[in-house]
Amino acid sequence: MPGICRRKIQGAVFNVIYIPRKRLEQQLKNGQLDGPILGVNPLWFNDKHETKYLWTAPIYNDIDDFVSLKTSPFEFKDITSLYNKSFAGVSGLYYVDLNELVARDKLDRVDTIGDQQVLTIVEKGWVDLGVISRSTYNYLLKHKKIDNNFHLSTIPHESFERRVLIPQDQKVWHEFLQPILLRLPHDPKWQKILSQY
Template identity: 35%
Template sequence: MVQLIIVGILILLPWCAWSEQVERIKLYTYHDKPPYIVSLKERSGLYFDIVRLLNEFHDDVQYQLVFRPKIRIRSELEQEQLNGAVLGVNPVWFGDNDQIKHLWSDPLFYDTDEFVSSVKRPFEYKNPTSLHGKRYGGVQGYFYPKLHDAEKLEKLQRVDANSEKALLELVLKQQIDFAVVSRPTYFYYARKHGWWTSLSLSHQAHQKYYRAILAPKKHKDKLGILLNTTNSIGFKKHMKQLVRSYHISE
């Protein structure tokens, strides 16, 4: 019995030594919605797969995906207290169009926010006047650039929900004229709940954009390695295959 314990300890020693040498870095996200995050508990979804892919490129660094509310991420960024990077974001959303406030990776993949309405009352966006007199749904705390001016002029009324699934349910109940929902999220729920015949997409989308990784300049030395990896040809090749497996167009 004693010999078995000694053997077990000897087996564990190299693992303990390796784990002490590995640096753990957090990648934050505030997008708790499928297919980006299918389950936080089961650690499933595109963002978890991206983190696993990153870890395959490193022996001495292990990245960990952590959900954190958007308002807290913004606050910690402004106070230079964010200890990690932010996954799946765009420079425009953080007022960094010229990419001078923070460090940014190359685009990980491209995405679209859609106007989603009920087939019983389909909404088509043609120009800003299309919004007048409408009631739309958005996720609380999210900013929708194409709708901002109409809201400011009180030509458009906003209804907040805590998730895009809740927005789609409001559309199905015809409690709002349309909602703005990420295209991959729309397809995920349409497949899961069989909503294909009940929902309609406007021919013109709300906006098209890319998702990338934001890294605070304060941690340039530590997070520069991360950005070098995401910008490499090898990583981008695997990233394309991964995104394609989630039925997201490149």
């Protein structure tokens, strides 16, 4: 889940805090963001060409899955397979193609406060499907925070890199984090952490 990392560059203490997407957008717009945003992607911040913000190397690769109940499984084939369906997503998050279908009244969206609530709404049958990151889904399943009664579509919603967004006026963060993140793919400790998800 995206969060802001606050740290004194010369110090050794990091504070990771959750900020709702709307508040995060407001802080970015007003130049009030105090630190980098972890686990996000340029497309989610309308920065496809990576010119609005500074971006680090990937932290890791992730997938957003279409999740439904095993008793009424949804399989994504193409965009039309979503027509006249309802999906649960996290409030404030941008879902590639899905937001556009909602705007065209081809798909209904129900917003929640988090990924676990997406699964709750799907489980209660209030929507046809939800969208949740595979890393979060696997973590919740592994730690028995959800039951194994969900179906993941063979074709996922999207694959993406989780990266770090840094405001342009905070280059010191980029200079500090980029070398660390470039080493991550070869770091056995980091690979062990990823295996937990």
